[in-house]
Amino acid sequence: MTRVAAVDCGTNSLRLLVADVDPSSGTLVDVDRRTEIVRLGEGVDATGRLSDEALERTFAVARFYAAIAVETGVRAVRVVATSASRDAADASRFTAGMQEVFGVPPQVVTGDEEAALAYAGAVRALPERGERGPVLVVDVGGGSTEVVLGEDPRDGGAVLAARSVDLGSVRLTERYLRSDPPAPTEIERARAEVDEALDVVAEAVPLDKATLLVGVAGTVTTVTAHALALPAYDSDAVDGAELPVPAVRAACGDLLGRTLAQRSELPYLETGRVDVIGAGALVWGQVVERVHRAAGLTTVLASEHDVLDGIAWSLATD
Numbered sequence: 001m002t003r004v005a006a007v008d009c010g011t012n013s014l015r016l017l018v019a020d021v022d023p024s025s026g027t028l029v030d031v032d033r034r035t036e037i038v039r040l041g042e043g044v045d046a047t048g049r050l051s052d053e054a055l056e057r058t059f060a061v062a063r064f065y066a067a068i069a070v071e072t073g074v075r076a077v078r079v080v081a082t083s084a085s086r087d088a089a090d091a092s093r094f095t096a097g098m099q100e101v102f103g104v105p106p107q108v109v110t111g112d113e114e115a116a117l118a119y120a121g122a123v124r125a126l127p128e129r130g131e132r133g134p135v136l137v138v139d140v141g142g143g144s145t146e147v148v149l150g151e152d153p154r155d156g157g158a159v160l161a162a163r164s165v166d167l168g169s170v171r172l173t174e175r176y177l178r179s180d181p182p183a184p185t186e187i188e189r190a191r192a193e194v195d196e197a198l199d200v201v202a203e204a205v206p207l208d209k210a211t212l213l214v215g216v217a218g219t220v221t222t223v224t225a226h227a228l229a230l231p232a233y234d235s236d237a238v239d240g241a242e243l244p245v246p247a248v249r250a251a252c253g254d255l256l257g258r259t260l261a262q263r264s265e266l267p268y269l270e271t272g273r274v275d276v277i278g279a280g281a282l283v284w285g286q287v288v289e290r291v292h293r294a295a296g297l298t299t300v301l302a303s304e305h306d307v308l309d310g311i312a313w314s315l316a317t318d
Contacts, residue, residue, distance in 0.1 A: 006078055
């Protein structure tokens with residue numbers, strides 16, 4: 001058993017997982033799992049640069065996470081940075097600051113590497129199922145969306161095809177959804193970009209081969225909580241929840257159409273997601289529709305296990 005700390009710095013959130021991992025038995029036990037909205041990628045889509053304010057928000061949370069790692073006695077730390085850090089011309093400011101905080105250089109991974117980590121984290125935690133066949137894992141982030149098809153974990157779980165596209169809740173909100181609530185013309189422009197990007201995904205990833213669709217990360221788990229009408233966010237209720245496609249479609253449409261004030265009243269929605277969850281829901285809804293049409297799947301599975309878990313497994317098996 002090895003105690004590790006995985007840190008995932010995305011466009012919208014900075015996340016930590018301290019876990020005890022045992023590769024021999026295939027078990028990962030959470031010690032501490034946290035998410036803080038830092039919006040590192042604020043404005044990056046337009047300017048191509050990280051703002052001083054976004055960096056300071058990120059470093060402040062990073063220092064808190066580093067202290068937790070020390071207090072819990074982790075033996076190895078891996079820091080992974082994704083879309084915002086890939087896009088920013090001055091990403092070196094971020095990497096230097098994170099190395100100073102954690103003592104290890106952060107790794108700015110490619111979209112394909114991010115997809116592989118998401119797949120590894122999600123499939124290891126899948127509930128037992130009767131059908132055997134390829135699994136499609138989709139990670140809807142703040143700046144990008146990863147779509148990866150892989151073998152059934154009982155057949156080894158190898159990645160078969162993957163594609164990362166520049167679709168995310170923060171990116172689409174900043175580009176298109178500026179009204180409150182979003183105007184129909186804004187929604188249509190955003191939806192057109194999502195559909196165009198999904199055409200690119202479908203060229204690389206055979207969506208029709210999927211026997212199970214698994215959605216991961218904050219947008220998907222929030223949509224799931226909304227579809228379940230939870231009285232408060234409950235990770236146990238969300239993790240492994242399997243919903244009919246019409247229920248997911250309805251939840252996505254409702255979140256997209258709400259005003260900011262109406263979203264802020266939802267008890268399971270983090271404050272830092274209120275302004276961007278509509279765009280995230282639009283992306284997830286279009287993905288679900290595309291896979292439903294291609295593969296005929298009628299349900300969607302949500303998972304709390306994602307890139308963070310993949311990072312933790314990579315530390316324990318290196």
